[in-house]
Amino acid sequence: MIEGWENMSSSQKQEVFLAKWASGEGIAFADDEARAAYQYRAGLIRDAVKLKKTPDRVPVVPLAVFAPIMLYGYSAKQAMYDPHILGKVLVDYSRDYDVDATFIAPMVMHGPALDVLGYNLYKWPGHGIRDEQGYQFIEKEYMKSEDYDHFIADPTDYWLRVWFPRTHSALKPLAQMPPLYGTMELPMAGPWLCTLGAPPIQEALKALLEAGRISFEWIQALGPYIGQTFGSGYPMCAGSATKAPFDALGDSFRGTTQLMMDLYRRPEKVLEAVERLVPLMISMGVGGALANNNPLVFIPLHKGADGFMSNEQFNKFYWPSLKKVILGLAANGCMPVCFVEGGYNHRLEFLAELPKGECAFIFDRTDMARAREVLGGKSCIGGGFPVSLIITGTVQEVEQETRKLLDTAAGDGGYILSIGCAMDEAREDTLKAFIQAGKKYGRY
Amino acid sequence: MQDLINAVVEMNEDDALALTRKYLDAGTPPLQIMDAYRDALGIIGKRFEEGVYFVPELIMAAEMMKSASELMKPLMTAEEGQGSNKVGKFLLGTVQGDIHDIGKDMVHMLLEISGFEVKDLGVDVPIQRFCDEAKEFQPDIVGLSGLLTLSYESMKQVVDALKEAGMREKIKVIIGGGQLDDHVCRYVGADAWVNDAVAGVKYCLKWVGK
Numbered sequence: 330m331i332e333g334w335e336n337m338s339s340s341q342k343q344e345v346f347l348a349k350w351a352s353g354e355g356i357a358f359a360d361d362e363a364r365a366a367y368q369y370r371a372g373l374i375r376d377a378v379k380l381k382k383t384p385d386r387v388p389v390v391p392l393a394v395f396a397p398i399m400l401y402g403y404s405a406k407q408a409m410y411d412p413h414i415l416g417k418v419l420v421d422y423s424r425d426y427d428v429d430a431t432f433i434a435p436m437v438m439h440g441p442a443l444d445v446l447g448y449n450l451y452k453w454p455g456h457g458i459r460d461e462q463g464y465q466f467i468e469k470e471y472m473k474s475e476d477y478d479h480f481i482a483d484p485t486d487y488w489l490r491v492w493f494p495r496t497h498s499a500l501k502p503l504a505q506m507p508p509l510y511g512t513m514e515l516p517m518a519g520p521w522l523c524t525l526g527a528p529p530i531q532e533a534l535k536a537l538l539e540a541g542r543i544s545f546e547w548i549q550a551l552g553p554y555i556g557q558t559f560g561s562g563y564p565m566c567a568g569s570a571t572k573a574p575f576d577a578l579g580d581s582f583r584g585t586t587q588l589m590m591d592l593y594r595r596p597e598k599v600l601e602a603v604e605r606l607v608p609l610m611i612s613m614g615v616g617g618a619l620a621n622n623n624p625l626v627f628i629p630l631h632k633g634a635d636g637f638m639s640n641e642q643f644n645k646f647y648w649p650s651l652k653k654v655i656l657g658l659a660a661n662g663c664m665p666v667c668f669v670e671g672g673y674n675h676r677l678e679f680l681a682e683l684p685k686g687e688c689a690f691i692f693d694r695t696d697m698a699r700a701r702e703v704l705g706g707k708s709c710i711g712g713g714f715p716v717s718l719i720i721t722g723t724v725q726e727v728e729q730e731t732r733k734l735l736d737t738a739a740g741d742g743g744y745i746l747s748i749g750c751a752m753d754e755a756r757e758d759t760l761k762a763f764i765q766a767g768k769k770y771g772r773y
Numbered sequence: 774m775q776d777l778i779n780a781v782v783e784m785n786e787d788d789a790l791a792l793t794r795k796y797l798d799a800g801t802p803p804l805q806i807m808d809a810y811r812d813a814l815g816i817i818g819k820r821f822e823e824g825v826y827f828v829p830e831l832i833m834a835a836e837m838m839k840s841a842s843e844l845m846k847p848l849m850t851a852e853e854g855q856g857s858n859k860v861g862k863f864l865l866g867t868v869q870g871d872i873h874d875i876g877k878d879m880v881h882m883l884l885e886i887s888g889f890e891v892k893d894l895g896v897d898v899p900i901q902r903f904c905d906e907a908k909e910f911q912p913d914i915v916g917l918s919g920l921l922t923l924s925y926e927s928m929k930q931v932v933d934a935l936k937e938a939g940m941r942e943k944i945k946v947i948i949g950g951g952q953l954d955d956h957v958c959r960y961v962g963a964d965a966w967v968n969d970a971v972a973g974v975k976y977c978l979k980w981v982g983k
Contacts, residue, residue, distance in 0.1 A: 458870065589828050590836060636969045638827045639824075639826075672968070693951070717922070717956040754923060
């Protein structure tokens with residue numbers, strides 16, 4: 330614990346955590362040069378998110394999931410089933426593309442663990458999609474409308490005994506398990522323990538153990554590559570991830586169609602549910618950030634984008650709980666980085682409500698000139714480069730567009746050059762051109 | 774039936790259903806009730822276009838329409854149930870390799886509200902299937918949906934396949950999705966690209982001369 334932590338403001342805590350991260354403490358660097366490179370790169374990001382004028386240039390952080398894997402000629406399936414392939418790509422990509430913060434390799438996940446669990450929430454290579462493709466979410470009504478009260482009263486119990494059985498086929502038997510509260514007293518502990526012994530539940534728990542075992546093996550195998558990446562001077566672009574409560578409810582529980590109807594059919598339940606998710610989403614973000622000693626908490630935003638709902642609905646159902654998550658993360662010294670998917674042209678004024686320099690926004694299709702105008706001096710902004718140009722454009726077009734974007738959005742600090750989506754594919758020439766142009770024209 | 778129209782337009786789902794029942798019980802011809810719904814949908818579509826209504830209202834409208842149709846279908850002849858005066862035929866689907874359907878479903882609803890006959894092939898639709906269905910259905914417009922960047926390639930292949938089959942001249946192609954823009958449109962060889970459903974429907978209405 331840092332001295333005086335309890336008495337610090339959110340912003341001071343963020344400064345401390347960011348400084349700790351950017352110092353590279355605890356990392357086994359290859360040499361002093363690598364240490365200096367790490368501190369320089371992380372320092373660019375630290376200064377950008379805290380709205381300090383960067384000493385010499387904008388940080389260049391293209392977000393990616395499967396793109397690096399494809400760039401090195403591997404399939405998504407290979408990366409999801411072989412941690413050595415994933416690890417090698419992480420090391421090579423960080424070095425060859427020389428990014429200021431590299432992609433989060435563990436986000437690629439480990440296929441065998443999903444196989445054991447009978448994971449139904451996504452399709453992944455070999456499970457419903459081609460080997461070359463990155464995973465895709467399957468949105469369904471995993472939570473029924475009549476489940477709201479259970480969810481609100483006790484999200485963890487709901488998660489464990491209702492949602493798990495519906496989304497992981499190997500965990501279906503957990504639906505038969507009683508709640509664990511009887512364990513508080515010896516005479517009442519029996520039903521829970523006895524049920525755990527029932528053969529189907531034993532099988533489910535075995536599956537969970539097995540998924541855990543192989544995931545542990547996987548991260549043990551991947552760990553050294555991550556260490557090597559850090560050690561050669563490349564920080565990672567986030568320490569953890571969390572969600573906006575409305576998106577958590579809409580994406581993984583109710584589904585878009587159902588949730589949108591809920592806004593009319595049971596608005597009070599929606600409000601209670603998103604409120605209930607606030608502390609959960611904060612602790613999820615903070616926990617991962619502390620474990621990884623990286624204060625950047627990635628929050629992908631989905632269903633509050635322009636077109637999804639009116640400003641009035643956004644202000645009632647989406648924004649208040651997200652704002653609480655952002656402020657809660659900041660109060661714990663984390664730096665929330667919202668990845669604003671789609672367009673947010675009608676929402677920028679809401680984002681401007683946040684205290685200065687406590688949250689960063691990476692935009693996808695938002696007008697970057699307006700973003701700069703509304704948020705400049707208030708929050709760090711980033712993104713806005715179209716992935717389409719990386720995939721279909723020429724080197725020259727990419728250079729021009731990068732330059733144009735920097736002129737529009739870089740201001741005099743508080744900007745991260747990024748691509749408007751987490752790339753699943755890219756081209757070597759254009760991506761390198763983007764990164765190099767960013768470093769060349771992004772000088773202050 | 775202004776009360777019914779208002780109930781639908783103002784998203785009062787329970788009232789809308791109760792009024793529908795009331796009119797049916799009073800012997801109102803189902804076709805007249807359908808007309809009231811159509812008027813309501815027209816107003817909803819307008820509000821959507823004006824940026825007053827959004828996805829929640831569109832979904833609610835589709836849901837109310839569905840409930841009403843279920844009540845009335847048994848009372849209508851097949852021909853009446855089909856509806857008439859379609860403004861055009863639209864073949865729709867999410868392209869091969871992509872399973873996203875929210876955007877596609879929005880477009881589907883809006884197109885129907887706007888009077889199109891829509892054939893929706895679902896998600897992850899193989900290239901050849903678009904071609905085969907286009908031959909069979911003879912659409913005025915083919916709409917290709919995709920959220921992932923890998924859909925660029927699939928979209929291009931559909932357009933190429935339509936060309937090869939000699940159908941491209943007669944059919945307009947529109948692509949829709951979050952990561953589409955001019956660059957992609959040129960690459961795919963489509964006639965238009967959109968990031969939102971309303972803009973898409975506007976193109977389509979223009980193309981069929983409405």
